[in-house]
Amino acid sequence: MSLQANGYYLLEINKVFSSKPKQLREKLPHLGMVFLPYIGGVTDKIGRILEKNNIKTIFIPTKKISEFLRSPKDPLDPLTASGVYKILCSCGLVYIGTTKRSFLTRWKEHMRFCRLNQPEKSAIAEHALNNLSHDVLFHDMKILSRTSNFYVRLQREAIEIYKHPNNINRQFDNICLNKTWHLVLKNVRVIDNNI
Structure with a gap:
């Protein structure tokens, strides 16, 4: 296309093409922009050709300097x-x-409810007290999601309960x-069971 x-x-075309090459590059707008990682002796030559x-x-x-340095902050304990x-x-x-509250606080509460025979305060305590031969694996507690937002927590809890149909949750406790x-999570449940 001309x-x-x-x-x-x-007249404009002839004026631009009759000028010196450097002036030509300055008068025409850039056709595009390219971001290249700098490798001495290689990308500078490519840059000149593109220019x-x-x-x-x-x-x-x-690499950025931050990739070479460790974080100045101490890592947070996930249980907090x-x-x-x-x-x-x-x-x-x-x-x-x-x-x-923190996972650690809630974990300790569940253990205390089991120890003090308070099944009304925890579904885990109720299950453990109704099935004395079962061992609740408190030390294998898994964190599924970290969030402080109330609605996000409730929704995520409902999703996880649906994904784990063999649960001891009380039905009125969740949304x-x-x-x-359901369709999306049905496939996820199959994948989780195969792992």
């Missing part, structure tokens, strides 16, 4: 967060729970999961 077909006058074809080259470092968790029983059933999730 420059005239794109609306440029012949002759009116393509601006921006060199980026192959809030969210959704899973506790297993030796019989194969699971308890899916949510907490706005109903929207039926649009």
Whole structure:
């Protein structure tokens, strides 16, 4: 396609092409921009070729300084967060729970309810007290999701309960999961069971 077909006058075209090559590159707008990792002796040559074809080259470092340094912050203990968790029983059933406080605080509460025979305060305690031969595997508690948002926690808990149909949760403790999730989660449940 010619420059005239794109609306440029012949006088403008001749004026631009009769100027020196450096002035030509300055007068024409850049056709595009390319980001290349800088490798000495290689990408600078590529950059010069692209610049002759009116393509601006921006060199980026192959690694940032932050990738060489460790984080200045101390890593947080995951048990100090809030969210959704899973506790297993030796019989194969699971308890899916949510907490706005730390996982550690809620974990200790479940253990205390079992020790003090308070089944009304915890579904885990109720299960353990009704099935004395079962061992609740408190030390194998798994964190499924860390979030402090109330609605996100409730939704995630409902999803996890649906994914784990062999649970000891009380049915009135959780929110109903929207039926649009069922098809997606049915496939996830099959994958989880095969692992």
